Amino acid sequence: MKKIVISFLTLMAISTVLLSQNNIEEIMLEVERNNTTLSALRKNTEAEKLGNRTGIYLENPEVEFHYLWGSPLPMGNRTDFSVSQSFDFPTAYKFRNVISDNRNEQVDLEYQKQRREILLQTSNVCYELIYTNALIAELNRRLSHAESIANSFKSKYEAGDANILEFNKSQLNFLTVNKELEALEIEKAALLADLIRLNGGVVLEFGFNEYQPSPIPAGFDDWYTEAEKNNPLLNWLKLEIDNSRMQEKLSNAMSLPKLQAGYMSEKVVDEQFQGLTLGISIPLWENKNTVKFAKAQSLALQSMEADRKLQFYNHLKALHSKATALQANIEGYREQLLRFDNTDLLKKALDQGEISLIDYILELSVYYESINALLIQELELNKIIAELKQYM
Numbered sequence: 001m002k003k004i005v006i007s008f009l010t011l012m013a014i015s016t017v018l019l020s021q022n023n024i025e026e027i028m029l030e031v032e033r034n035n036t037t038l039s040a041l042r043k044n045t046e047a048e049k050l051g052n053r054t055g056i057y058l059e060n061p062e063v064e065f066h067y068l069w070g071s072p073l074p075m076g077n078r079t080d081f082s083v084s085q086s087f088d089f090p091t092a093y094k095f096r097n098v099i100s101d102n103r104n105e106q107v108d109l110e111y112q113k114q115r116r117e118i119l120l121q122t123s124n125v126c127y128e129l130i131y132t133n134a135l136i137a138e139l140n141r142r143l144s145h146a147e148s149i150a151n152s153f154k155s156k157y158e159a160g161d162a163n164i165l166e167f168n169k170s171q172l173n174f175l176t177v178n179k180e181l182e183a184l185e186i187e188k189a190a191l192l193a194d195l196i197r198l199n200g201g202v203v204l205e206f207g208f209n210e211y212q213p214s215p216i217p218a219g220f221d222d223w224y225t226e227a228e229k230n231n232p233l234l235n236w237l238k239l240e241i242d243n244s245r246m247q248e249k250l251s252n253a254m255s256l257p258k259l260q261a262g263y264m265s266e267k268v269v270d271e272q273f274q275g276l277t278l279g280i281s282i283p284l285w286e287n288k289n290t291v292k293f294a295k296a297q298s299l300a301l302q303s304m305e306a307d308r309k310l311q312f313y314n315h316l317k318a319l320h321s322k323a324t325a326l327q328a329n330i331e332g333y334r335e336q337l338l339r340f341d342n343t344d345l346l347k348k349a350l351d352q353g354e355i356s357l358i359d360y361i362l363e364l365s366v367y368y369e370s371i372n373a374l375l376i377q378e379l380e381l382n383k384i385i386a387e388l389k390q391y392m
Helices: 002-014 021-034 036-052 091-159 164-198 220-229 232-254 290-339 343-351 357-389
Strands: 062-068 078-087 258-268 271-281
Touching (some): 021 091, 232 290
16 A cells, blocks of 8 residues: 555656656647537637728718709709719828727737637636546545455454454445445546537547656746737737827818818709818717817726736736745645655554554545645646736
């Protein structure tokens, strides 16, 4: 038993894993390719980009034709024809184009945000599967040991060397481990189903039970500077603030006179008039308060950006600190488990009758709980690092 546990802990210590980082990355690539939500988002992104390019061009030209009957008849008929085009103040088109380009960048950033969330969810499912597979492997070892103890006490009971209480306890211990293993298999099936869902219904094989160590970013503040640049939400807010400033300028431009130019002709009996037409629209009331609204919106967005930056910094700082502490705790935990392993001594004491089966199982359960706690901490650490790696 001691050799089995030491072997298990040694494997964890040296982190020689079946699942390499490339395998995880391959799974992520598969999910990105097959995920139906991302597929729908990609199509929606293209549609929104087209929508953002509408309403930024010149208004439609106007064409008019009039045919008027004269009375009395000798006056003849009158024919009018005109073509006109309205123009906003020229800078308005520049600002509309800038806003449109920013909106399209925001659409891409929104897609990246959704993509990262789905891939983070995928990595968490993968880590849950690794944890579950590792625990299944550990419970299989415990089950083999519990079965050996149960068979031993069955033989002793039949030979009259053990009482019914010891026999029942050994059988119950074997049953408990067996049912724990069955429950884990159910959990594993659910996780695999979730992974298949994320992969668009395409089945993925996943038989790995150990983690690939991922370094925790060193020098948090330097790393955070890059993480901030890679945050889609913060970049989206920067563009929204820029859009608000452009909207201020656009509102100012729309407060300037609108021009209209065109051609017009008029024909009557023996006479024809034709020439250019010019017009001006003075915006006295239509755009009232639009500039004030744009300025107020800019200030609100700047406050929101400052708040989001502060929240993002503190969140990542807490995650980074927790990951660093967890990593140190796991290393120390692993060393202490190897140092204070009493499984061999407990087995000898049981065989020599120095302790009862109940005491043996109780003492062994304490050691098993420690191994379980170590696996849970490793799972938590890898999930935290996965969240940090989103912004690397």
